[in-house]
Amino acid sequence: MDKSTTLIVLKKTKLGETDLIINGFCEDGHQLRAVAKGARKPGSKLGVHLELYSRTRVLVNNGSRSLGIITEAQTIQSNEKCRADVLHSAGAAAIVELLDKISAESDGDVRLFALVCEALRCVGDVDDSVVRLITATALLKIASQTGVRPSLKDCVYCGAPMSVGSRSKVAFSLAQGGVVCEQCLPEIVEQGYRSEEPQLIEWAEVAITSRFKDLETCDLARTKDTSCDDLGQALLVWVREWIRFHLVNRLKSLDFLITFR
Ligand SMILES: [Zn+2]
Incomplete structure (x- = not known):
């Protein structure tokens, strides 16, 4: 048939x-x-x-x-630009490796198809300096679509809104799955938490909630002091930890992209 x-x-x-x-x-x-x-x-x-x-x-x-x-x-x-050079290939490879691993055993979400089509189109189209940001965005969107979306605006423990941008550092718990306010910090201290740059946390939220076409020129990033490439790299490292904890132990292509500078 x-x-x-x-x-x-x-x-x-x-x-x-x-x-x-x-x-x-x-x-x-x-x-x-x-x-x-x-x-x-x-x-x-x-x-x-x-x-x-x-x-x-x-x-x-x-x-x-x-x-x-x-x-x-x-x-x-065709997405031929995803195969044109090592950097763009590495970005595309990390995206499909995650998709492969999360859909190999069980049925994937139908919405993942449209998401990954757009992610690959975007990785191919962007300049070198934006590849890391788009790849990190795609990985974070896929993870969120799969049900492991980090809580980045409200304390994951008590739900209180956190004005992340006004802080010098933000406590983030991988195990709890989000940012933690000062009042709740003693509750999670035994599990451990990480002190993250507020800019990184803000950008992870932007990545999850923005459309690819609004990110590809990286205009949003230009309003900050950090270059788009540095921001993308920091986000990739952060997303790797998130995925490692909640979804997939290791993505070889992502490890490669992070070390390829
Ligand atoms: Zn709290």
Whole structure:
């Protein structure tokens, strides 16, 4: 039986002499793993439509095998700039690695598809100095969509609003999942907390609540003293801790992006 679906290509694994196994995240929130026969042959019409990070319409024949066969593929959005250089590739790789890990075992959220399509488009389109900020934003949005959204404006313990920007440092608890006010600090002292820069916490909230197209020029960041690249790097390191604690132990691509300077 043939099934038609649109997917984001997450992973390509060599199979035999000329075939590929494609891992894709489908528009319905499922992961699909299927063979593209002959896709590594020079000039293969199938291969050119199954590039990493692209959004592609595929026809899959499931037959009697557990692994389906991709019989047709048509690129909808190539996202070729995500493959153009090491920096943009590293950003895109971190996003799809997180998506791969959170959707491998269970069904993903349907809304993740649109979110990641826009994130990859944006990572490809932005200047070098904005890649880190957009990648960190995408990871934080994916985590939030998955249900682990940090509380960054109100104390996670008592719910009191915190004017983060007016402080010299902000207490943040990974275990509790958000910022903690002075009154509640004694309650969480045994679990430990981190003293974070208020600017970082404010930016994490901006990342979660802003649209990608409003972030890609980095105008918002220019109003601050920190460069967009430095801000993105700080946010990446912070997001890595958040994801490590709540979602996925290790994202190799994210480690690479953070060390690649
Ligand atoms: Zn409190």
